[in-house]
Amino acid sequence: xxxxxxxxxxxxxxxxxxxLSGRKHVLSILVENKPGVLARVAGLFSRRGFxxxxxxxxxxxxxxxxxxxxxxxxAVHPIDQVxxxxxxxxxxxxxxxxxxxETVAREMALFKVSSAVENRAEIIQFAEIFRAKIVDVARRxxxxxxxxxxxxIEAFERMVRPHGLVEMVRTGEIAIAxxxx
Amino acid sequence: MRAADTLxxxxxxEGVKHVFGIPGGANLxxxxxxxxxxxxxxxxxxxxxxxxxxxxxxxxxGRVGVAFAxxxxxxxxxxxAIADAMMDSTPTVFITGQVKTELIGTDGFQEADVLGxxxxxxxxxxxxxxxxxIPEYVHEAFHIAATGRPGPVLLDIxxxxxxxxxxxxxxxxxxxxPGYKPSTEGNTKQIRIAAKAMANARRPILxxxxxxxxANASEELRELAGSDRFPVTSTLMGLGGFPxxxxxxxxxxxxxxxxxxxxxxxKADLIVAIGARFDDRITGKLAEFAPHAKVIHIDIDxxxxxxxxxxxxxxxxxxxxxxPKLTREYRALQTDSSRLDVWWESIRGWQQEHPLYYAPGKDxxxxxxxxIEALHRATKxxxxxxxxxxxxxxxxxxxxxxxxxxxxxxxxxxxTMGFGLPAAIGAQVACPDETVVCVAGDGSLIxxxxxxxxxxxEQIPVKVFLMNNGYMGMVRQWQELxxxxxxxxxxxxxxxxxxxxxxxxxxxxxxxxxxxxxxxxMVQALETEGPVLMDVRVTAExxxxxxxxxxxxxxxxxxxxxxxxx
Numbered sequence: 001x002x003x004x005x006x007x008x009x010x011x012x013x014x015x016x017x018x019x020l021s022g023r024k025h026v027l028s029i030l031v032e033n034k035p036g037v038l039a040r041v042a043g044l045f046s047r048r049g050f051x052x053x054x055x056x057x058x059x060x061x062x063x064x065x066x067x068x069x070x071x072x073x074x075a076v077h078p079i080d081q082v083x084x085x086x087x088x089x090x091x092x093x094x095x096x097x098x099x100x101x102e103t104v105a106r107e108m109a110l111f112k113v114s115s116a117v118e119n120r121a122e123i124i125q126f127a128e129i130f131r132a133k134i135v136d137v138a139r140r141x142x143x144x145x146x147x148x149x150x151x152x153i154e155a156f157e158r159m160v161r162p163h164g165l166v167e168m169v170r171t172g173e174i175a176i177a178x179x180x181x
Numbered sequence: 182m183r184a185a186d187t188l189x190x191x192x193x194x195e196g197v198k199h200v201f202g203i204p205g206g207a208n209l210x211x212x213x214x215x216x217x218x219x220x221x222x223x224x225x226x227x228x229x230x231x232x233x234x235x236x237x238x239x240x241x242x243g244r245v246g247v248a249f250a251x252x253x254x255x256x257x258x259x260x261x262a263i264a265d266a267m268m269d270s271t272p273t274v275f276i277t278g279q280v281k282t283e284l285i286g287t288d289g290f291q292e293a294d295v296l297g298x299x300x301x302x303x304x305x306x307x308x309x310x311x312x313x314x315i316p317e318y319v320h321e322a323f324h325i326a327a328t329g330r331p332g333p334v335l336l337d338i339x340x341x342x343x344x345x346x347x348x349x350x351x352x353x354x355x356x357x358x359p360g361y362k363p364s365t366e367g368n369t370k371q372i373r374i375a376a377k378a379m380a381n382a383r384r385p386i387l388x389x390x391x392x393x394x395x396a397n398a399s400e401e402l403r404e405l406a407g408s409d410r411f412p413v414t415s416t417l418m419g420l421g422g423f424p425x426x427x428x429x430x431x432x433x434x435x436x437x438x439x440x441x442x443x444x445x446x447x448k449a450d451l452i453v454a455i456g457a458r459f460d461d462r463i464t465g466k467l468a469e470f471a472p473h474a475k476v477i478h479i480d481i482d483x484x485x486x487x488x489x490x491x492x493x494x495x496x497x498x499x500x501x502x503x504x505p506k507l508t509r510e511y512r513a514l515q516t517d518s519s520r521l522d523v524w525w526e527s528i529r530g531w532q533q534e535h536p537l538y539y540a541p542g543k544d545x546x547x548x549x550x551x552x553i554e555a556l557h558r559a560t561k562x563x564x565x566x567x568x569x570x571x572x573x574x575x576x577x578x579x580x581x582x583x584x585x586x587x588x589x590x591x592x593x594x595x596x597t598m599g600f601g602l603p604a605a606i607g608a609q610v611a612c613p614d615e616t617v618v619c620v621a622g623d624g625s626l627i628x629x630x631x632x633x634x635x636x637x638x639e640q641i642p643v644k645v646f647l648m649n650n651g652y653m654g655m656v657r658q659w660q661e662l663x664x665x666x667x668x669x670x671x672x673x674x675x676x677x678x679x680x681x682x683x684x685x686x687x688x689x690x691x692x693x694x695x696x697x698x699x700x701x702x703m704v705q706a707l708e709t710e711g712p713v714l715m716d717v718r719v720t721a722e723x724x725x726x727x728x729x730x731x732x733x734x735x736x737x738x739x740x741x742x743x744x745x746x747x
Binding site (some may be wrong): 008009014015016017031032035036040042043047076080081084085087088089090091092094181 | 360380450477486491
């Protein structure tokens with residue numbers, strides 16, 4: 001008798017695990033750095049009807065491997081099915097569904113905000129509070145770089161929008177596991 | 182060595198004996214190498230035909246089917262076959278020529294981005310960017326196509342690269358792909374739990390699919406079914422995986438499945454899904470599918486498990502490896518078989534009260550169901566049978582009674598009309614000593630009729646039995662039942678004279694319009710040398726029953742109206 005195997009399996013005791021987690025998921029996907037790999041991943045999402053919220057692609061410390069970090073809503077999509085479908089792609093090497101408590105996730109955004117003389121000071125103050133950087137100043141606009149969680153970036157957006165948001169660019173989240181492994 | 186010649190060497194190293202295809206501009210170097218190649222090349226008349234022939238070849242033999250096409254339209258013509266192979270998990274390698282490297286992306290003559298166009302339909306694909314990749318990619322393509330859940334792999338080779346000169350080194354070492362390691366064994370603990378659940382089930386059923394055929398696991402399935410009196414049903418793709426003559430066989434399930442198979446699923450307390458994927462044609466209305474059942478799901482593809490129907494006990498593995506372990510575990514429990522008595526009583530009741538039924542034909546009228554029964558008798562039930570898609574396909578599935586795996590070859594997932602004839606060509610090439618028949622529909626056959634020329638010129642003696650009802654029958658049936666009988670573009674009465682058409686191709690043409698003469702005529706056709714096309718005139722507006730109307734549950738199934746009864 002192997003440990004953990006109950007003597008009798010009563011059918012009424014068998015239950016299905018829930019399919020939807022109800023929260024945002026960050027998937028960190030290692031893929032082979034080959035032509036067309038991003039098209040395969042993106043194509044899979046579109047044809048299976050999975051909606052990507054953000055997507056970031058970049059090199060890793062190994063030039064033959066790239067990392068795709070994407071976020072999607074676990075309230076809408078069964079994450080288990082998403083990762084299993086991704087695993088079927090031959091060029092996908094490893095998928096990690098990042099645990100929120102054990103993950104450092106960051107996104108960067110650039111905000112171009114209208115800044116007339118009278119509100120310039122206030123915008124600079126916001127930037128300081130958010131530990132953002134002013135990276136460009138023109139006669140009528142300022143460009144501010146914000147790094148942080150998606151929540152923080154959205155909070156900053158809410159603060160500056162009333163002043164006139166000319167343009168905003170976000171990178172999508174990237175994430176790394178906390179601690180030693 | 183010229184790269185195109187290394188392609189031939191690489192195919193030879195993979196054990197390729199037959200290739201189906203059509204040449205064109207961008208694969209001229211490949212076809213020049215074909216002249217000296219060690220395999221038989223079957224020249225098809227349309228790339229779709231070549232693709233389906235490769236599928237039929239694979240499905241009949243279990244080997245990887247191979248088809249060649251040129252760039253652009255050659256490659257796009259192949260796409261239906263590639264998608265078909267994907268849906269039915271058929272191990273195939275498709276090799277397309279591509280415009281020369283410097284023209285890629287310029288909309289050059291006969292350029293098509295076949296790699297991009299086929300992304301949703303391939304298990305994997307390669308585009309050669311350096312001629313030295315050819316032996317490596319071929320080796321990997323065959324490995325990927327044939328292992329795990331099988332499927333199509335595309336290899337696209339620009340014409341300048343197949344002309345290049347390279348050093349050839351045979352690739353025979355085991356393929357190592359870091360992102361591709363199918364699990365085949367099945368988790369021992371899960372298998373043990375599954376056996377115990379089966380021992381506790383009062384109303385179990387084995388629901389089997391094409392995975393049993395792909396895994397060559399019919400013997401293992403019979404062992405499991407025989408370890409107790411488990412009732413067995415199967416999907417369209419799994420027919421022949423379990424002998425239809427067994428008294429544990431309930432017939433096919435699903436939209437046109439038997440009453441007993443569908444009711445057994447509906448009432449079951451435990452479904453053991455084996456290499457099947459709970460397709461919508463099986464489940465009908467998902468929310469009402471098998472409401473009392475717990476599910477054990479055994480599949481080589483983890484993504485199939487809990488995709489449509491949640492699995493209480495998932496087992497990822499090759500059914501050929503998992504089933505013997507499950508049988509062993511189950512036998513060790515020494516379960517009292519009498520607990521299934523009540524269950525079998527219900528099943529026998531359904532079988533007796535609701536058998537497959539059709540109103541017999543009168544005055545020599547050939548009922549389509551009768552045609553399939555006659556074909557069974559004429560072939561002694563031993564033929565390899567291919568079909569197109571539609572009513573004739575369902576009737577063949579219901580009435581032929583398949584005993585052995587790899588004897589039923591049809592397009593199940595994609596539902597490709599015009600599949601039957603080219604698939605029969607492939608099956609006959611793979612199995613030259615077997616009787617290969619194609620049950621065709623008049624709507625379907627014309628879609629790839631050009632392949633009759635392939636049969637004649639390549640001396641491939643397939644026998645085509647055309648179920649001719651003058652309609653695109655399944656669409657007509659749906660228009661009759663669900664669209665107020667407003668027939669729209671289903672009339673096929675303007676089809677050619679099939680006998681003359683067969684003769685024009687150089688094949689033998691026959692016609693039968695009388696039920697009393699049918700079996701004899703079929704025997705005569707089967708004994709005729711070379712390809713034969715027999716036009717069998719059947720009842721025009723017969724409907725295929727039983728039927729679960731689309732979007733309904735199993736218990737809503739509709740049976741054929743019976744004479745004298747209601």
